[in-house]
Amino acid sequence: MRPRGCAAVLLALLLAGSASAGTATNPLRIGKPVPPFEAASLDGRPVSLAAAKGEHKVVVVVFLSTVCPYANHFAGHLHDLDEAYGPRGVLVVGVNSNKWESRDEVAAHALQHRFAFPIIKDEHHRLADHLGVTRTPEALLIDASGRLRYRGWVKSKQESPDLQRALDAVLEGRRVARPATRAFGCAVDQS
Amino acid sequence: MRGSRLLPIAAAGLSVFGARTVQAQAWLPPKGEVALTLGYSRAFADQHIGWLGQVVTIPYQGNALGLGTMTWNSADSGLSYGITDRVAVRMSLPFVVSRYVGAFPHSGLPGHRNIDDGSWHGTFQDLQAEVRFKATGGALVVTPLLGVSVPSHSYEYFAHAAAGRDLAEGRIGVNVGRLLGPALPNAYAQARYTFAVPEKALGISHDRSNLFFDVGYFVTPALTVSVVGDWQKTHGGWRVPIDFPMDANIVYHDQLARSDYFRLGGTASYALTGSIDVSVNGYASPYVRSEVNMAGFGVNVTYNFSPSQIAKRSKTPGHPNVRARSSS
Numbered sequence: 001m002r003p004r005g006c007a008a009v010l011l012a013l014l015l016a017g018s019a020s021a022g023t024a025t026n027p028l029r030i031g032k033p034v035p036p037f038e039a040a041s042l043d044g045r046p047v048s049l050a051a052a053k054g055e056h057k058v059v060v061v062v063f064l065s066t067v068c069p070y071a072n073h074f075a076g077h078l079h080d081l082d083e084a085y086g087p088r089g090v091l092v093v094g095v096n097s098n099k100w101e102s103r104d105e106v107a108a109h110a111l112q113h114r115f116a117f118p119i120i121k122d123e124h125h126r127l128a129d130h131l132g133v134t135r136t137p138e139a140l141l142i143d144a145s146g147r148l149r150y151r152g153w154v155k156s157k158q159e160s161p162d163l164q165r166a167l168d169a170v171l172e173g174r175r176v177a178r179p180a181t182r183a184f185g186c187a188v189d190q191s
Numbered sequence: 192m193r194g195s196r197l198l199p200i201a202a203a204g205l206s207v208f209g210a211r212t213v214q215a216q217a218w219l220p221p222k223g224e225v226a227l228t229l230g231y232s233r234a235f236a237d238q239h240i241g242w243l244g245q246v247v248t249i250p251y252q253g254n255a256l257g258l259g260t261m262t263w264n265s266a267d268s269g270l271s272y273g274i275t276d277r278v279a280v281r282m283s284l285p286f287v288v289s290r291y292v293g294a295f296p297h298s299g300l301p302g303h304r305n306i307d308d309g310s311w312h313g314t315f316q317d318l319q320a321e322v323r324f325k326a327t328g329g330a331l332v333v334t335p336l337l338g339v340s341v342p343s344h345s346y347e348y349f350a351h352a353a354a355g356r357d358l359a360e361g362r363i364g365v366n367v368g369r370l371l372g373p374a375l376p377n378a379y380a381q382a383r384y385t386f387a388v389p390e391k392a393l394g395i396s397h398d399r400s401n402l403f404f405d406v407g408y409f410v411t412p413a414l415t416v417s418v419v420g421d422w423q424k425t426h427g428g429w430r431v432p433i434d435f436p437m438d439a440n441i442v443y444h445d446q447l448a449r450s451d452y453f454r455l456g457g458t459a460s461y462a463l464t465g466s467i468d469v470s471v472n473g474y475a476s477p478y479v480r481s482e483v484n485m486a487g488f489g490v491n492v493t494y495n496f497s498p499s500q501i502a503k504r505s506k507t508p509g510h511p512n513v514r515a516r517s518s519s
Contacts, residue, residue, distance in 0.1 A: 067373060069372065072376060
């Protein structure tokens with residue numbers, strides 16, 4: 001077979017592989033209950049969705065990374081959100097699921113960005129798998145009834161504060177105008 | 192391990208250096224996500240550089256005349272798809288419109304069409320397909336690749352204005368990439384080495400090594416700038432014009448040129464929306480052997496989407512698409 005013939009066969013195989021490929025699935029739906037989870041924060045305190053939603057009006061779970069430029073870009077905004085909305089009954093929970101980022105690095109990163117909210121070091125990315133999260137930063141907003149009210153970016157690339165808008169809407173009993181956005185950034189290490 | 196992946200640079204990755212080379216792609220698109228890229232690039236050259244670094248000229252009436260100027264306009268289209276979180280495929284097919292202006296065209300030998308006539312000529316070039324597999328994640332992402340390039344049809348290769356070499360080739364290589372934080376926050380570096388085995392001409396091999404690098408910085412979440420370079424070394428083939436045969440086999444001299452070069456450029460990418468990125472790039476060739484002194488620029492628009500999510504939305508009762516179908 002001439003090289004061109006070999007190449008055509010290989011190309012056909014590639015195309016066939018592409019055509020039969022699976023598609024991404026997302027286990028969470030807007031408006032549906034978020035499956036419960038429990039974990040321990042870096043300082044050893046238990047964090048559970050069941051307890052958190054009973055004690056707070058809103059729980060915001062944000063997946064973070066110490067090195068992802070996007071996650072770090074919005075770190076200041078997260079700090080500000082926590083400070084501004086904490087007194088209004090909002091609990092922010094940070095999660096780091098990247099295997100190659102150590103607990104010490106995560107703790108130092110939290111200190112650097114003055115995160116006062118609990119941070120979970122999600123060993124073996126169980127929580128990321130549980131919630132179907134694949135990127136950092138990605139935020140999930142859960143109301144007091146345990147339902148998912150917003151999922152997606154912290155801010156858009158054009159700095160549109162959609163997480164904050166969703167927070168305002170839920171706290172004020174309004175419908176979230178844009179309940180799902182397309183999170184962008186770095187992959188969660190799920191190896 | 193699965194490591195960080197940066198979605199803007201995991202886009203379809205069309206040519207920075209014309210229609211023949213693609214960007215490093217250490218980071219894969221997410222599973223189920225498609226990046227469709229459409230682009231325009233323009234490359235030009237006004238010198239043929241010989242193997243010894245000299246400008247190739249033709250003596251004419253006591254003067255040394257250059258071989259003329261060449262321009263290639265390329266409409267680039269490419270599609271990348273994340274089959275899984277570890278495997279992605281990419282395909283592209285450029286349409287090249289080119290022109291030669293000069294006193295020494297490759298004349299239309301039997302079996303060859305003369306396209307060096309000062310006019311623009313357009314043709315589809317090579318269909319390229321590539322599969323990438325993420326071998327390691329973590330801080331350093333290593334992504335081996337296998338690729339093929341197949342001429343879309345039998346186009347003219349014996350011409351200054353040729354769209355390409357009209358040769359199939361296979362490629363094997365590896366991408367590596369890493370985020371440079373916390374030492375250099377907001378910066379990344381990636382590189383790609385490929386070894387290409389093109390179809391032989393006259394039984395002569397002219398395999399090729401390419402080393403591409405890309406060092407970038409996220410200015411804002413929407414804006415990324417980078418410095419890119421592409422070094423090429425051809426293993427075999429003919430040195431220009433030292434090894435050229437003085438017979439009919441001269442028609443293979445472009446296909447077999449031992450083309451070595453280093454191209455250096457820059458890119459800027461801006462996210463217009465959450466799904467659409469636009470990027471511009473430019474480059475020049477500081478080092479050239481047995482090749483033309485190509486320089487150029489381009490602009491690409493990439494649309495990132497997930498077909499499964501679009502399909503899911505369109506089936507959701509109350510979705511505008513469903514209402515439109517119901518009322519028609």
